[in-house]
Amino acid sequence: MSFPTFTSSQTDPRARGKEFGTHLRGRIAANLAGYTDLFAVAGAGAGQVRAWGERALEAIGDWAPAQAEEIAGIAAGAGLEPWQVAVINARTEILAAIDMVGHGECSTSVVLPPDGPPRTVQTWDWHDHLRDAPVLWEYELDSGRVVRTFTEAGTLAKIGVTDAGLGVHFNILRHDSDTADLGVPVHLIARRILDEAATVEEATGIARSARVSASTVITVVTEHQAASIEISPAGVAAIPPGPDGVLLHCNHFLDAGLAAGERHATERPGTYDRFRHLEAHVEGLSGADQNARALAMLSHAPEGAPVCAHPDLTQPLNQRWETLATIGLDLPAGRLRVHQGGPCQVTEATWQTF
The missing domain is CATH 1.10.10 (Arc Repressor Mutant, subunit A)
Structure with missing residues (x-):
């Protein structure tokens, strides 16, 4: 598929x-x-x-x-x-x-090894009735830059990579400052980063320039740099990798200042379980093989952290969540590697290179 x-x-x-x-x-x-x-x-x-x-x-x-x-x-x-x-x-x-809440959502891992290109993988969880929304879109700008993005039909960008050596992962966040006074959509911030940025610093500047009304984190990756750019109406913070080159993110703020307004602490506590799962599997997430990185994410609730989600069909559609895609960035090639579904369905043959 x-x-x-x-x-x-x-x-x-x-x-x-x-x-x-x-x-x-x-x-x-x-x-x-x-x-x-x-x-x-x-x-x-x-x-x-x-x-x-x-x-x-x-x-x-x-x-x-x-x-x-x-x-x-x-x-x-x-x-x-x-x-x-x-x-x-x-x-x-x-x-x-x-002010809709739920218990699904995404997990992202980026590892910058001492030698070789960045090693990344994320799960993308969303509502199961929207499983036919994703498309893979390639476009070229007047500048000559080529962008490839995993997005939804009609949405200008989401997770993506460019032939200029920059890529982005994408996770939703919730903050007390989120408001009904709609601002710039966070998906369009991702689009401008893909179109215009060459560095983490430039990407952070683009994020800071937008008045937003909702929160998200856009993890930006280049050959030797990465940062999770946490965005909310209360401000923007860039979280760098640790000294080991590891940068993990789920659906809660890591910046201490922004975390004071965290909404997932009581509404989606599974985000912390997923983060701990990623921390415990850094060795697998650091490998050069995309398939192995995806399998390192594999975990189901209730036995473990719900990194790989499957919908509960007894729930209303706004409370049903499914891991619809597993995605990695191949920065040297300027390509995405995409698997339709969660890590539990991954095999060497299921990856789509785009």
Whole structure:
């Protein structure tokens, strides 16, 4: 099994968006419908969701006009309104505004060995009714930079890598400062980092320049550097690897100042169990083999940390979580290695190189 792929032929943002929207029209519509259902179950009506989408589009236009143009192009190609595509891009912000909570989510490991390229892997957990949302998208910028991203249909970027030797992993966070006054979507911060940054410092500067309303952590990796850039309305902090070159992140803040407003401490305590699991398996996570790194993450609840999640079908859709993908960055090649599903399903033959 593999995720669908699309390679853009256009470099102009609006034209690139229209081509993407046209090609993935059905998937984008299905993704929007899936999020509309999720928001409704969590208590948000259609009028409120539209207002949030329009507010997000305004914030995007102020902070990244080219991204607003691309969203308009996607909408034109997919037969939607721009605010509807903005809703897909701002789903993290809308969920924070609704104050929806749950027990799933992602785990990330980055190891910078003394010799050789960075060794990375993450699980991507999300709601099981959205398992058909992911796509792999390659596009080229006017600058000549090529970006490859694992994202959702209609979303400008998520986890990704560039031929300039920079990659990003992505985990959601929750903070007391999260607000319903929608700001720049965190997925668009990831997009600008992929498009513009060459260093961890440049990526951190991009993150600091955005007014956000929801929290996340974007772990940025280059050949010799890495940092987990924790983003919230209360501020931005960059967490470096330890002296051993190991950088781990789950779904709680590691910066001491931002951790004072942590929301997962009582709502998603499994994040701490997952972090301890990663710490206990650093040796496996440090290996050169992608398959072995994924298997080092393997753990199921209730016997252990719920790194590999499977949905409880007795729960409403907003409380069902599944590990939909396992992903590593191949920085020297500028490629992603993606497995559809969780670590418990990984074999040498299941990796998709993109």
